[in-house]
Ligand SMILES: NC(=O)c1ccc[n+]([C@@H]2O[C@H](COP(=O)([O-])OP(=O)(O)OC[C@H]3O[C@@H](n4cnc5c(N)ncnc54)[C@H](O)[C@@H]3O)[C@@H](O)[C@H]2O)c1
């Protein structure tokens with residue numbers, strides 16, 4: 001078992017990473033079961049594969065499940081309302097924890113609901129996708145998507161505890177494992193070239209469910225994210241913005257595909273990171289060799305590495321228009337995460353959306 005702490009003074013919390021932790025949920029969740037019941041928010045797929053096991057592990061505690069449809073379209077106003085109404089109907093009390101059992105969709109939506117129901121209830125994250133275990137369950141970004149763009153309505157609201165059971169990934173479809181892998185390799189590309197090299201060697205084993213590779217990837221990612229969040233919780237210093245590598249491009253691709261299962265978040269981020277490296281090379285910031293290495297690695301891992309390979313045919317100016325809603329925008333300018341090389345990502349405020357649009361029209365990836 002490993003424990004990683006997110007250090008945020010009074011709002012610090014632990015992340016426990018342990019194979020088969022779900023079977024031991026009574027011990028791990030003891031601080032939140034004292035009231036005799038737990039409200040568990042999940043989706044239809046996760047309910048089918050893991051809710052029974054969690055309920056059995058918590059024998060003696062009444063489980064009140066709220067089961068939502070699976071998929072990105074659940075991060076919506078309509079489902080936020082449905083979830084808040086369900087929590088109120090269950091007479092949730094602020095001293096109880098709401099458990100988010102699922103991937104990033106359930107985690108982001110439940111975290112946001114927890115931040116507003118009765119002005120704030122505790123939330124415990126039990127992530128069940130690779131993406132949510134390495135990224136979304138940690139750090140307290142919660143949100144829904146709206147017509148104007150991705151995650152534009154939300155709150156910074158930290159969980160009270162995160163319980164990661166890598167064994168839950170045994171039931172995850174391989175396309176979802178691949179999508180989560182994009183956020184794993186992101187940590188190497190940001191500031192850890194040794195981890196990128198590890199990904200080059202061990203990515204295939206990770207995708208095929210090798211337990212040692214899986215645990216190493218989860219622990220490395222969670223430690224990296226916890227450290228960044230501890231330094232810059234609300235993305236004000238520029239440090240946390242590094243976690244957004246590939247996301248300004250990626251969110252535009254997601255908007256273009258209507259936040260549907262046509263393009264998963266991790267797939268969009270993969271394409272966005274490769275675009276960011278090629279754009280950096282085109283600006284003379286990083287070598288074309290590094291940009292090609294990133295593109296080739298993502299392709300080898302079965303991920304899209306361009307708008308075209310993500311099946312998005314929109315023009316550069318249409319994609320740039322989506323990017324103008326980016327939350328990092330300041331004084332009318334959207335800063336971009338660019339790179340001087342693998343492991344050397346930085347925030348560049350000198351890019352214009354016209355330049356990005358022209359680059360995208362010429363980018364073949
Ligand atoms: N808050 C953050 O910091 C942060 C970070 C990264 C991504 N995100 C958000 O996370 C979301 C994507 O999360 P995701 O990739 O986990 O997608 P997801 O939550 O939609 O889960 C992917 C699919 O896998 C299914 N599933 C989940 N766990 C399973 C399991 N163990 N076995 C079988 N099926 C399972 C789900 O039902 C769903 O169909 C996006 O909305 C993205 O914006 C948030």
Ligand SMILES: O=C(O)C(=O)C[C@@H](O)[C@H](O)[C@H](O)COP(=O)(O)O
Pocket residue numbers: 135139141150151183240241243244247327
């Ligand atoms: O935790 C962060 O900070 C991240 O940027 C992690 C991203 O992987 C994640 O997709 C996040 O939700 C994107 O944030 P946003 O502020 O661009 O919506």
Ligand SMILES: [Zn+2]
Pocket residue numbers: 135183247265269
């Ligand atoms: Zn992401």
